[in-house]
Amino acid sequence: MEEAGQAGRLNESKEKISMQMENRREFIFRFGVIAPLLVAGCGVRGTAQTSVLKLLKANAVSEQLEWNGAKDVPDTVSWRSVLPQSPGAERMIISGTVFESDRKTVAPEVLIYFYHTDAEGYYGRNGEPRHGRFRGWLLTGKDGRYEIETIRPAAYPSRRAAAHIHMTVTTLKEKEHWIDEIQFEGDPLISESYRRKTEGRGRFNPIVKLLKGTDGIWRGAVDIAL
């Protein structure tokens, strides 16, 4: 019985050693073979993005005007931008696809700069950048998609204009320019002239309908045509 017990313990420890070696081989394979490949892949993507951003920056408006911001694009940009939360503010996600002017062909490598007021209707306060904390950059990928996760902005304290998100686009072919601002359906401050200007555009209408999810986040979709 004792011999059988010893043989069982021996087999058990052999199995343990074998499993450890297997795990070690797997570790070496994962980190010795797969990880460098992943790093190399990111490096290629990073280099490609750096070249695209350099070309796009050449099309940014270089002067500091009231409305532009592509020139300040950071070195790394995603198709999605997540801005910080602000006390008492509601979260909001705006997403869509950027198309060429034919409204059918998706537009990759488009740099979007956006900015909006805070939950009290102000842009930059003391010591903050010109357009405040609520600004960001997006770079569309092959599918032309973009997404902004931010807070829901408020109208200016004067309430002379509807709440809005300003956006500029910069492409490899066109210099940075302003596009129609995003406004929010149901806002009593939306002007009749803006409604007339944007009506009939379907998913391209910048007056976006927001729906609040069970998670408390407002979501809306608007496509952009270059």
Ligand SMILES: [Fe+2]
């Ligand atoms: Fe504004």
